[in-house]
Amino acid sequence: METFISMVRKQLLVMVRYPVEFVSSFAMVFLIIMMFTLATLMFSAPGSAGNGPGLSGGIMMYGFILFMFLSDTLWTIGLNVRWEQYEGTLEALYLTPASKFAVLVSRVVLSLVWTGLNMLAGVAFVQFVLGRLPFHNPGLAAYLLVMALSGTFGFGFAFAGYTLLVKETARMTVNFLQFGFMILCAMFFPFSALPSPVRMISAMIPLSYAVDAFRSTLMGFPPGFPELAPLEAEIIIVSGWGLLMPIFGYWSYKWAERRVRTTGGLAEF
Protein backbone atom coordinates (compact mmCIF):
# COMPACT_ATOMS: atom_id res chain seq x y z
CA MET A 1 0.00 0.00 0.00
CA GLU A 2 2.86 2.35 0.88
CA THR A 3 4.45 1.63 -2.48
CA PHE A 4 1.18 2.46 -4.16
CA ILE A 5 0.76 5.74 -2.25
CA SER A 6 4.37 6.75 -2.91
CA MET A 7 3.99 6.04 -6.61
CA VAL A 8 0.70 7.97 -6.77
CA ARG A 9 2.43 10.91 -5.08
CA LYS A 10 5.31 10.66 -7.56
CA GLN A 11 2.94 10.53 -10.57
CA LEU A 12 0.95 13.55 -9.37
CA LEU A 13 4.16 15.43 -8.64
CA VAL A 14 5.44 14.75 -12.17
CA MET A 15 2.06 15.85 -13.54
CA VAL A 16 2.15 19.27 -11.85
CA ARG A 17 5.78 19.75 -12.93
CA TYR A 18 4.64 19.92 -16.57
CA PRO A 19 2.05 22.72 -16.54
CA VAL A 20 2.27 23.20 -20.33
CA GLU A 21 1.28 19.59 -20.87
CA PHE A 22 -1.54 19.95 -18.38
CA VAL A 23 -2.92 23.09 -20.04
CA SER A 24 -2.45 21.77 -23.58
CA SER A 25 -4.39 18.59 -22.78
CA PHE A 26 -7.30 20.76 -21.60
CA ALA A 27 -7.10 22.90 -24.74
CA MET A 28 -6.99 19.81 -26.93
CA VAL A 29 -10.24 18.50 -25.46
CA PHE A 30 -12.01 21.79 -26.30
CA LEU A 31 -10.59 21.80 -29.83
CA ILE A 32 -11.70 18.22 -30.50
CA ILE A 33 -15.19 18.95 -29.17
CA MET A 34 -15.44 22.10 -31.30
CA MET A 35 -14.28 20.26 -34.40
CA PHE A 36 -16.80 17.46 -34.04
CA THR A 37 -19.56 19.92 -33.17
CA LEU A 38 -18.89 21.98 -36.29
CA ALA A 39 -18.67 18.76 -38.33
CA THR A 40 -22.09 17.76 -36.99
CA LEU A 41 -23.51 21.17 -37.91
CA MET A 42 -22.52 20.57 -41.53
CA PHE A 43 -25.07 17.75 -41.64
CA SER A 44 -27.87 19.59 -39.89
CA ALA A 45 -30.74 21.05 -41.88
CA PRO A 46 -30.09 24.71 -42.80
CA GLY A 47 -31.50 27.03 -40.16
CA SER A 48 -31.62 24.34 -37.45
CA ALA A 49 -28.33 25.42 -35.82
CA GLY A 50 -28.86 26.88 -32.36
CA ASN A 51 -31.38 24.23 -31.31
CA GLY A 52 -28.92 22.96 -28.69
CA PRO A 53 -26.79 19.82 -28.69
CA GLY A 54 -29.80 17.46 -28.28
CA LEU A 55 -29.52 13.74 -28.84
CA SER A 56 -26.55 13.89 -31.22
CA GLY A 57 -24.66 16.02 -28.66
CA GLY A 58 -25.36 13.42 -25.96
CA ILE A 59 -24.28 10.52 -28.19
CA MET A 60 -21.06 12.30 -29.09
CA MET A 61 -20.13 13.77 -25.71
CA TYR A 62 -20.86 10.71 -23.56
CA GLY A 63 -19.01 8.47 -26.01
CA PHE A 64 -16.17 10.98 -26.00
CA ILE A 65 -15.83 10.61 -22.20
CA LEU A 66 -15.25 6.86 -22.50
CA PHE A 67 -12.97 7.36 -25.50
CA MET A 68 -10.75 9.79 -23.58
CA PHE A 69 -10.43 7.37 -20.66
CA LEU A 70 -9.63 4.51 -23.04
CA SER A 71 -7.06 6.60 -24.90
CA ASP A 72 -5.47 7.81 -21.68
CA THR A 73 -5.41 4.26 -20.27
CA LEU A 74 -3.60 2.92 -23.31
CA TRP A 75 -1.04 5.73 -23.30
CA THR A 76 -0.39 6.24 -19.59
CA ILE A 77 -1.02 2.76 -18.16
CA GLY A 78 -0.41 0.51 -21.16
CA LEU A 79 2.72 2.27 -22.34
CA ASN A 80 3.91 2.98 -18.79
CA VAL A 81 6.68 0.38 -19.01
CA ARG A 82 7.97 1.95 -22.19
CA TRP A 83 8.12 5.38 -20.55
CA GLU A 84 10.08 3.93 -17.65
CA GLN A 85 12.50 2.47 -20.21
CA TYR A 86 12.82 5.87 -21.92
CA GLU A 87 13.37 7.66 -18.63
CA GLY A 88 15.94 5.01 -17.69
CA THR A 89 14.17 4.09 -14.45
CA LEU A 90 12.87 0.62 -15.36
CA GLU A 91 15.90 -1.28 -14.12
CA ALA A 92 15.94 0.72 -10.89
CA LEU A 93 12.27 -0.06 -10.32
CA TYR A 94 12.86 -3.77 -10.84
CA LEU A 95 15.74 -3.74 -8.38
CA THR A 96 13.56 -2.41 -5.56
CA PRO A 97 11.69 -4.97 -3.44
CA ALA A 98 8.39 -3.11 -4.05
CA SER A 99 5.47 -4.50 -5.99
CA LYS A 100 5.84 -3.72 -9.69
CA PHE A 101 2.10 -4.00 -10.09
CA ALA A 102 1.50 -1.25 -7.51
CA VAL A 103 3.60 0.99 -9.73
CA LEU A 104 1.34 0.17 -12.64
CA VAL A 105 -1.88 0.64 -10.66
CA SER A 106 -0.68 4.04 -9.45
CA ARG A 107 -1.09 5.25 -13.02
CA VAL A 108 -4.83 4.56 -12.71
CA VAL A 109 -5.07 7.38 -10.19
CA LEU A 110 -3.24 9.70 -12.55
CA SER A 111 -5.62 8.79 -15.35
CA LEU A 112 -8.66 9.26 -13.11
CA VAL A 113 -7.50 12.68 -11.90
CA TRP A 114 -6.14 14.02 -15.19
CA THR A 115 -8.77 12.71 -17.61
CA GLY A 116 -11.53 13.13 -15.03
CA LEU A 117 -10.75 16.84 -14.70
CA ASN A 118 -10.48 17.16 -18.48
CA MET A 119 -13.85 15.53 -18.98
CA LEU A 120 -15.57 17.62 -16.32
CA ALA A 121 -14.22 20.73 -18.04
CA GLY A 122 -15.27 19.35 -21.44
CA VAL A 123 -18.87 18.69 -20.32
CA ALA A 124 -19.04 22.14 -18.71
CA PHE A 125 -17.72 23.66 -21.94
CA VAL A 126 -20.35 21.91 -24.06
CA GLN A 127 -23.14 22.93 -21.66
CA PHE A 128 -21.92 26.52 -21.67
CA VAL A 129 -21.32 26.91 -25.42
CA LEU A 130 -23.93 24.64 -27.01
CA GLY A 131 -26.65 24.27 -24.43
CA ARG A 132 -27.95 21.62 -22.10
CA LEU A 133 -26.99 17.99 -22.67
CA PRO A 134 -29.55 15.30 -21.80
CA PHE A 135 -28.79 14.11 -18.25
CA HIS A 136 -30.89 11.33 -16.70
CA ASN A 137 -30.43 8.39 -14.28
CA PRO A 138 -27.15 9.63 -12.70
CA GLY A 139 -26.97 6.72 -10.21
CA LEU A 140 -27.12 3.95 -12.81
CA ALA A 141 -24.87 5.94 -15.15
CA ALA A 142 -22.28 6.31 -12.36
CA TYR A 143 -22.34 2.54 -11.75
CA LEU A 144 -21.91 1.85 -15.47
CA LEU A 145 -19.08 4.38 -15.68
CA VAL A 146 -17.25 2.77 -12.74
CA MET A 147 -17.60 -0.69 -14.29
CA ALA A 148 -16.61 0.58 -17.75
CA LEU A 149 -13.51 2.28 -16.32
CA SER A 150 -12.59 -0.73 -14.21
CA GLY A 151 -12.67 -2.93 -17.31
CA THR A 152 -10.78 -0.34 -19.33
CA PHE A 153 -8.04 -0.11 -16.71
CA GLY A 154 -7.86 -3.92 -16.71
CA PHE A 155 -7.38 -3.77 -20.44
CA GLY A 156 -4.62 -1.24 -19.82
CA PHE A 157 -2.84 -3.71 -17.48
CA ALA A 158 -3.01 -6.40 -20.16
CA PHE A 159 -1.66 -3.89 -22.68
CA ALA A 160 1.23 -3.06 -20.34
CA GLY A 161 2.12 -6.76 -20.43
CA TYR A 162 1.94 -6.68 -24.22
CA THR A 163 4.26 -3.64 -24.18
CA LEU A 164 6.81 -5.62 -22.16
CA LEU A 165 6.81 -8.27 -24.87
CA VAL A 166 6.78 -6.20 -28.07
CA LYS A 167 8.49 -2.96 -26.89
CA GLU A 168 8.45 -0.16 -29.52
CA THR A 169 5.71 -1.83 -31.61
CA ALA A 170 3.34 -1.12 -28.73
CA ARG A 171 3.35 2.58 -29.62
CA MET A 172 1.96 1.85 -33.06
CA THR A 173 -0.52 -0.67 -31.64
CA VAL A 174 -1.89 2.04 -29.33
CA ASN A 175 -2.74 4.19 -32.34
CA PHE A 176 -4.44 1.27 -34.08
CA LEU A 177 -6.36 0.30 -30.96
CA GLN A 178 -7.62 3.73 -30.01
CA PHE A 179 -8.86 4.52 -33.52
CA GLY A 180 -10.13 0.95 -34.01
CA PHE A 181 -12.14 1.05 -30.78
CA MET A 182 -13.34 4.54 -31.63
CA ILE A 183 -15.06 3.16 -34.74
CA LEU A 184 -15.96 -0.36 -33.57
CA CYS A 185 -17.41 0.80 -30.24
CA ALA A 186 -19.25 3.66 -32.02
CA MET A 187 -17.96 6.18 -29.51
CA PHE A 188 -18.99 9.28 -31.46
CA PHE A 189 -22.08 8.06 -33.31
CA PRO A 190 -24.90 5.57 -32.82
CA PHE A 191 -24.28 1.90 -33.62
CA SER A 192 -27.00 2.11 -36.26
CA ALA A 193 -24.58 4.15 -38.40
CA LEU A 194 -22.20 1.19 -38.69
CA PRO A 195 -22.51 -1.22 -41.64
CA SER A 196 -23.93 -4.63 -40.59
CA PRO A 197 -20.65 -6.64 -40.79
CA VAL A 198 -18.85 -4.04 -38.65
CA ARG A 199 -21.75 -4.02 -36.21
CA MET A 200 -21.36 -7.77 -35.77
CA ILE A 201 -17.74 -7.21 -34.73
CA SER A 202 -18.88 -4.42 -32.38
CA ALA A 203 -21.29 -6.81 -30.69
CA MET A 204 -18.34 -9.04 -29.74
CA ILE A 205 -16.53 -6.27 -27.83
CA PRO A 206 -17.69 -5.77 -24.21
CA LEU A 207 -16.66 -2.11 -24.29
CA SER A 208 -19.32 -1.52 -26.97
CA TYR A 209 -21.99 -2.49 -24.45
CA ALA A 210 -20.44 -0.14 -21.89
CA VAL A 211 -20.60 2.76 -24.38
CA ASP A 212 -24.15 1.88 -25.40
CA ALA A 213 -25.49 1.39 -21.87
CA PHE A 214 -23.72 4.46 -20.43
CA ARG A 215 -24.93 6.95 -23.01
CA SER A 216 -28.42 5.42 -23.32
CA THR A 217 -28.84 5.73 -19.55
CA LEU A 218 -27.67 9.34 -19.44
CA MET A 219 -29.91 10.22 -22.38
CA GLY A 220 -32.93 8.73 -20.62
CA PHE A 221 -33.37 5.75 -22.98
CA PRO A 222 -34.73 7.54 -26.07
CA PRO A 223 -36.52 5.30 -28.63
CA GLY A 224 -34.07 2.79 -30.16
CA PHE A 225 -31.61 2.98 -27.23
CA PRO A 226 -29.83 0.89 -26.03
CA GLU A 227 -29.06 -0.38 -29.47
CA LEU A 228 -27.07 -3.59 -29.00
CA ALA A 229 -29.06 -5.53 -26.39
CA PRO A 230 -31.73 -5.02 -23.71
CA LEU A 231 -30.50 -2.87 -20.82
CA GLU A 232 -30.50 -5.75 -18.31
CA ALA A 233 -28.25 -7.81 -20.59
CA GLU A 234 -25.94 -4.83 -21.14
CA ILE A 235 -25.65 -4.22 -17.38
CA ILE A 236 -24.62 -7.86 -16.87
CA ILE A 237 -22.03 -7.67 -19.67
CA VAL A 238 -20.62 -4.35 -18.41
CA SER A 239 -20.46 -5.68 -14.82
CA GLY A 240 -18.63 -8.78 -16.05
CA TRP A 241 -16.21 -6.57 -18.01
CA GLY A 242 -15.61 -4.36 -14.98
CA LEU A 243 -15.05 -7.25 -12.56
CA LEU A 244 -13.19 -9.79 -14.68
CA MET A 245 -11.02 -7.63 -16.93
CA PRO A 246 -8.81 -6.23 -14.10
CA ILE A 247 -8.15 -9.82 -12.95
CA PHE A 248 -7.34 -10.95 -16.46
CA GLY A 249 -5.24 -7.82 -17.03
CA TYR A 250 -3.25 -8.46 -13.84
CA TRP A 251 -2.72 -12.11 -14.78
CA SER A 252 -1.59 -11.14 -18.30
CA TYR A 253 0.82 -8.55 -16.97
CA LYS A 254 2.37 -10.99 -14.47
CA TRP A 255 2.66 -13.65 -17.18
CA ALA A 256 4.39 -11.22 -19.56
CA GLU A 257 6.66 -10.00 -16.77
CA ARG A 258 7.73 -13.56 -15.91
CA ARG A 259 8.34 -14.30 -19.56
CA VAL A 260 10.61 -11.31 -20.23
CA ARG A 261 12.54 -11.98 -17.02
CA THR A 262 13.08 -15.58 -18.09
CA THR A 263 14.07 -14.77 -21.66
CA GLY A 264 16.14 -11.72 -20.74
CA GLY A 265 13.96 -9.37 -22.76
CA LEU A 266 13.33 -6.98 -19.88
CA ALA A 267 16.63 -5.18 -20.23
CA GLU A 268 16.46 -4.98 -24.02
CA PHE A 269 15.52 -1.55 -25.23
Added chain:
Amino acid sequence: MSLTHFSIRSHLDVVVQIALSSIRVQSRYRGWLLLDIVMPMFIAAIPILLGQAIAGPSAAANFQAHTGTTNYVAYLLIGSNVFMIVASALWHLGFWLRREQQTGTLEALYLVPTSRMWILVGQSAATMGRSILNFVVAFSLGCLVFRVNPLQGDILLALAFLAVGIIPLYGVSLLYGALVLKLKEANSLINLAQWVVSFMTGIYFPVTVFPPLLRAVALLFPPTWMTNGTRAALLGVGWFFQTWYRDLAVLATFAVIAPLLGYGVFLGTERGMMRNEGVGQF
Protein backbone atom coordinates in the same frame (compact mmCIF):
# COMPACT_ATOMS: atom_id res chain seq x y z
CA MET B 1 34.69 18.88 -52.23
CA SER B 2 37.00 19.55 -49.32
CA LEU B 3 36.13 19.94 -45.69
CA THR B 4 36.09 23.72 -46.09
CA HIS B 5 34.63 24.17 -49.58
CA PHE B 6 31.25 22.92 -50.71
CA SER B 7 30.03 22.93 -54.29
CA ILE B 8 26.38 22.84 -55.34
CA ARG B 9 26.82 19.17 -56.11
CA SER B 10 28.14 18.40 -52.66
CA HIS B 11 25.18 20.24 -51.13
CA LEU B 12 22.86 18.16 -53.30
CA ASP B 13 24.68 15.02 -52.17
CA VAL B 14 23.98 15.98 -48.56
CA VAL B 15 20.29 16.51 -49.35
CA VAL B 16 20.01 13.18 -51.18
CA GLN B 17 21.87 11.23 -48.49
CA ILE B 18 19.84 12.73 -45.66
CA ALA B 19 16.60 12.03 -47.57
CA LEU B 20 17.71 8.46 -48.28
CA SER B 21 18.67 7.82 -44.67
CA SER B 22 15.34 9.24 -43.52
CA ILE B 23 13.43 7.02 -45.97
CA ARG B 24 15.48 4.02 -44.87
CA VAL B 25 14.71 4.63 -41.19
CA GLN B 26 11.01 5.16 -41.93
CA SER B 27 10.85 2.00 -44.06
CA ARG B 28 12.05 -0.02 -41.05
CA TYR B 29 8.76 0.72 -39.28
CA ARG B 30 6.28 -0.90 -41.67
CA GLY B 31 3.44 -0.71 -39.19
CA TRP B 32 3.70 3.08 -39.17
CA LEU B 33 3.57 3.14 -42.97
CA LEU B 34 0.33 1.16 -42.83
CA LEU B 35 -1.04 3.35 -40.05
CA ASP B 36 -0.39 6.51 -42.09
CA ILE B 37 -2.53 5.07 -44.88
CA VAL B 38 -5.47 3.81 -42.82
CA MET B 39 -5.54 6.61 -40.24
CA PRO B 40 -7.16 9.23 -42.56
CA MET B 41 -10.00 6.76 -43.12
CA PHE B 42 -10.58 6.43 -39.38
CA ILE B 43 -10.47 10.21 -38.93
CA ALA B 44 -12.91 10.80 -41.80
CA ALA B 45 -15.18 7.91 -40.77
CA ILE B 46 -16.25 9.64 -37.54
CA PRO B 47 -18.01 12.68 -39.10
CA ILE B 48 -19.20 10.59 -42.06
CA LEU B 49 -20.96 8.04 -39.82
CA LEU B 50 -22.12 10.72 -37.38
CA GLY B 51 -23.54 12.79 -40.25
CA GLN B 52 -25.31 9.82 -41.80
CA ALA B 53 -26.81 8.94 -38.42
CA ILE B 54 -28.01 12.50 -37.78
CA ALA B 55 -29.32 13.45 -41.20
CA GLY B 56 -30.15 10.06 -42.71
CA PRO B 57 -31.05 10.36 -46.41
CA SER B 58 -30.78 14.18 -46.24
CA ALA B 59 -27.07 14.01 -45.30
CA ALA B 60 -25.81 14.91 -48.79
CA ALA B 61 -28.35 17.70 -49.32
CA ASN B 62 -27.71 19.25 -45.89
CA PHE B 63 -23.98 19.02 -46.42
CA GLN B 64 -24.27 20.73 -49.78
CA ALA B 65 -26.23 23.60 -48.25
CA HIS B 66 -23.31 24.28 -45.88
CA THR B 67 -20.28 23.45 -48.01
CA GLY B 68 -21.27 23.53 -51.68
CA THR B 69 -20.84 19.84 -52.46
CA THR B 70 -22.92 16.72 -51.93
CA ASN B 71 -19.81 14.55 -51.94
CA TYR B 72 -19.18 14.74 -48.19
CA VAL B 73 -17.11 11.55 -48.19
CA ALA B 74 -14.46 12.98 -50.53
CA TYR B 75 -14.67 16.37 -48.77
CA LEU B 76 -13.94 14.82 -45.37
CA LEU B 77 -11.32 12.43 -46.76
CA ILE B 78 -9.42 15.41 -48.20
CA GLY B 79 -9.64 17.10 -44.78
CA SER B 80 -8.42 14.05 -42.87
CA ASN B 81 -5.54 13.55 -45.30
CA VAL B 82 -4.48 17.18 -44.86
CA PHE B 83 -4.59 16.55 -41.10
CA MET B 84 -2.11 13.71 -41.62
CA ILE B 85 0.15 15.95 -43.72
CA VAL B 86 0.11 18.61 -40.99
CA ALA B 87 0.78 16.01 -38.27
CA SER B 88 3.58 14.49 -40.32
CA ALA B 89 5.25 17.87 -40.91
CA LEU B 90 5.13 18.77 -37.24
CA TRP B 91 6.32 15.41 -35.92
CA HIS B 92 8.94 14.66 -38.58
CA LEU B 93 10.46 18.10 -38.93
CA GLY B 94 9.28 20.21 -35.99
CA PHE B 95 10.32 17.45 -33.63
CA TRP B 96 13.35 16.37 -35.64
CA LEU B 97 16.02 18.00 -33.49
CA ARG B 98 14.44 16.69 -30.30
CA ARG B 99 14.45 13.18 -31.77
CA GLU B 100 18.12 13.55 -32.63
CA GLN B 101 18.70 14.46 -28.98
CA GLN B 102 16.73 11.43 -27.82
CA THR B 103 18.55 9.03 -30.11
CA GLY B 104 21.91 10.51 -29.11
CA THR B 105 22.94 11.65 -32.60
CA LEU B 106 22.61 15.41 -32.16
CA GLU B 107 26.23 16.09 -31.20
CA ALA B 108 27.47 14.06 -34.18
CA LEU B 109 25.20 16.05 -36.46
CA TYR B 110 26.51 19.37 -35.16
CA LEU B 111 30.09 18.24 -35.72
CA VAL B 112 29.68 17.58 -39.45
CA PRO B 113 31.12 20.37 -41.62
CA THR B 114 27.90 21.14 -43.49
CA SER B 115 25.15 23.67 -43.07
CA ARG B 116 22.09 22.64 -41.10
CA MET B 117 19.98 24.05 -43.93
CA TRP B 118 20.87 21.21 -46.31
CA ILE B 119 20.20 18.64 -43.62
CA LEU B 120 16.79 20.21 -43.03
CA VAL B 121 16.08 20.31 -46.78
CA GLY B 122 16.94 16.60 -47.08
CA GLN B 123 14.82 15.74 -44.07
CA SER B 124 11.91 17.80 -45.43
CA ALA B 125 12.18 16.36 -48.94
CA ALA B 126 11.82 12.80 -47.66
CA THR B 127 8.84 13.62 -45.45
CA MET B 128 7.16 15.76 -48.14
CA GLY B 129 7.47 12.99 -50.73
CA ARG B 130 6.08 10.46 -48.29
CA SER B 131 3.22 12.78 -47.30
CA ILE B 132 2.07 13.39 -50.89
CA LEU B 133 2.34 9.68 -51.72
CA ASN B 134 0.37 8.83 -48.56
CA PHE B 135 -2.26 11.40 -49.51
CA VAL B 136 -2.79 9.85 -52.94
CA VAL B 137 -2.87 6.26 -51.63
CA ALA B 138 -4.99 7.00 -48.53
CA PHE B 139 -7.45 9.17 -50.47
CA SER B 140 -7.88 6.51 -53.18
CA LEU B 141 -8.25 3.75 -50.59
CA GLY B 142 -10.76 5.81 -48.59
CA CYS B 143 -12.80 6.46 -51.74
CA LEU B 144 -12.73 2.74 -52.48
CA VAL B 145 -13.90 1.79 -48.97
CA PHE B 146 -16.65 4.44 -48.90
CA ARG B 147 -17.56 3.74 -52.54
CA VAL B 148 -16.82 7.14 -54.00
CA ASN B 149 -15.14 7.78 -57.34
CA PRO B 150 -11.65 9.23 -56.64
CA LEU B 151 -11.10 10.16 -60.30
CA GLN B 152 -13.18 13.30 -60.49
CA GLY B 153 -12.50 17.01 -60.87
CA ASP B 154 -9.16 18.46 -61.91
CA ILE B 155 -6.68 15.99 -60.41
CA LEU B 156 -3.57 17.71 -61.76
CA LEU B 157 -4.64 21.03 -60.28
CA ALA B 158 -5.34 19.35 -56.95
CA LEU B 159 -1.84 17.83 -57.00
CA ALA B 160 -0.40 21.27 -57.82
CA PHE B 161 -2.12 22.73 -54.74
CA LEU B 162 -0.78 19.87 -52.64
CA ALA B 163 2.76 20.20 -53.97
CA VAL B 164 2.89 24.00 -53.54
CA GLY B 165 0.96 23.99 -50.26
CA ILE B 166 3.21 21.52 -48.53
CA ILE B 167 6.28 23.81 -48.84
CA PRO B 168 5.03 26.63 -46.56
CA LEU B 169 3.74 24.01 -44.13
CA TYR B 170 7.33 22.89 -43.62
CA GLY B 171 8.28 26.52 -43.06
CA VAL B 172 5.67 26.66 -40.30
CA SER B 173 7.00 23.41 -38.86
CA LEU B 174 10.47 24.99 -38.71
CA LEU B 175 8.98 27.80 -36.62
CA TYR B 176 7.61 25.11 -34.41
CA GLY B 177 10.97 23.34 -34.43
CA ALA B 178 12.47 26.51 -32.96
CA LEU B 179 9.91 26.38 -30.16
CA VAL B 180 10.66 22.71 -29.51
CA LEU B 181 14.37 23.55 -29.44
CA LYS B 182 13.69 26.13 -26.77
CA LEU B 183 11.23 24.14 -24.65
CA LYS B 184 12.72 20.68 -25.29
CA GLU B 185 10.08 18.30 -23.88
CA ALA B 186 7.31 19.42 -26.20
CA ASN B 187 5.28 16.35 -27.20
CA SER B 188 2.14 17.89 -25.79
CA LEU B 189 2.76 21.16 -27.65
CA ILE B 190 3.03 19.31 -30.95
CA ASN B 191 -0.11 17.34 -30.12
CA LEU B 192 -1.89 20.58 -29.43
CA ALA B 193 -0.45 22.29 -32.50
CA GLN B 194 -1.66 19.59 -34.86
CA TRP B 195 -5.20 20.03 -33.53
CA VAL B 196 -5.00 23.85 -33.62
CA VAL B 197 -3.76 23.85 -37.21
CA SER B 198 -6.36 21.25 -38.19
CA PHE B 199 -9.12 23.26 -36.55
CA MET B 200 -8.02 26.47 -38.26
CA THR B 201 -7.59 24.66 -41.56
CA GLY B 202 -11.15 23.31 -41.44
CA ILE B 203 -10.55 19.62 -41.96
CA TYR B 204 -14.24 18.85 -41.32
CA PHE B 205 -15.87 22.13 -42.40
CA PRO B 206 -15.21 25.25 -44.48
CA VAL B 207 -13.49 28.11 -42.65
CA THR B 208 -16.36 30.36 -43.77
CA VAL B 209 -18.27 29.10 -40.71
CA PHE B 210 -15.81 30.97 -38.47
CA PRO B 211 -16.53 34.48 -37.21
CA PRO B 212 -14.65 37.17 -39.28
CA LEU B 213 -11.65 37.55 -36.96
CA LEU B 214 -11.06 33.81 -36.62
CA ARG B 215 -11.55 33.42 -40.38
CA ALA B 216 -8.87 36.06 -41.00
CA VAL B 217 -6.47 34.17 -38.70
CA ALA B 218 -7.34 30.89 -40.46
CA LEU B 219 -6.45 32.43 -43.82
CA LEU B 220 -2.96 33.16 -42.52
CA PHE B 221 -2.40 29.40 -42.24
CA PRO B 222 -1.00 27.98 -45.52
CA PRO B 223 -2.74 24.59 -44.99
CA THR B 224 -6.12 26.39 -45.15
CA TRP B 225 -5.37 27.38 -48.74
CA MET B 226 -4.03 23.93 -49.56
CA THR B 227 -7.16 22.21 -48.21
CA ASN B 228 -9.56 24.54 -49.96
CA GLY B 229 -7.57 24.47 -53.19
CA THR B 230 -7.58 20.66 -53.28
CA ARG B 231 -11.30 20.53 -52.47
CA ALA B 232 -12.14 23.21 -55.04
CA ALA B 233 -10.12 21.43 -57.74
CA LEU B 234 -11.68 18.02 -57.05
CA LEU B 235 -15.16 18.90 -55.81
CA GLY B 236 -15.82 22.42 -57.12
CA VAL B 237 -16.56 23.98 -53.72
CA GLY B 238 -15.32 27.42 -54.82
CA TRP B 239 -12.11 29.40 -54.51
CA PHE B 240 -11.30 31.99 -51.88
CA PHE B 241 -10.36 34.54 -54.59
CA GLN B 242 -12.79 33.37 -57.28
CA THR B 243 -10.17 31.77 -59.59
CA TRP B 244 -7.68 28.94 -59.09
CA TYR B 245 -4.63 30.91 -60.19
CA ARG B 246 -5.20 33.64 -57.63
CA ASP B 247 -5.49 31.07 -54.82
CA LEU B 248 -2.43 29.25 -56.13
CA ALA B 249 -0.53 32.56 -56.29
CA VAL B 250 -1.31 33.21 -52.61
CA LEU B 251 -0.09 29.72 -51.75
CA ALA B 252 3.07 30.27 -53.84
CA THR B 253 3.72 33.51 -51.92
CA PHE B 254 3.43 31.56 -48.68
CA ALA B 255 5.80 28.97 -50.18
CA VAL B 256 8.49 31.67 -50.52
CA ILE B 257 7.94 33.54 -47.26
CA ALA B 258 7.21 30.75 -44.76
CA PRO B 259 10.40 28.64 -45.26
CA LEU B 260 12.62 31.75 -45.12
CA LEU B 261 10.88 33.01 -42.01
CA GLY B 262 10.90 29.55 -40.42
CA TYR B 263 14.58 28.98 -41.15
CA GLY B 264 15.53 32.46 -39.93
CA VAL B 265 13.72 31.98 -36.63
CA PHE B 266 15.13 28.46 -36.28
CA LEU B 267 18.71 29.68 -36.81
CA GLY B 268 18.18 32.61 -34.44
CA THR B 269 16.87 30.30 -31.71
CA GLU B 270 19.67 27.83 -32.31
CA ARG B 271 22.31 30.59 -32.10
CA GLY B 272 20.77 31.91 -28.89
CA MET B 273 20.84 28.46 -27.37
CA MET B 274 24.43 27.80 -28.38
CA ARG B 275 25.48 31.07 -26.76
CA ASN B 276 23.53 30.50 -23.56
CA GLU B 277 22.56 27.15 -22.14
CA GLY B 278 23.66 25.03 -25.10
CA VAL B 279 21.90 22.77 -27.57
CA GLY B 280 23.41 19.64 -26.07
CA GLN B 281 21.45 19.95 -22.84
CA PHE B 282 18.95 17.16 -22.71
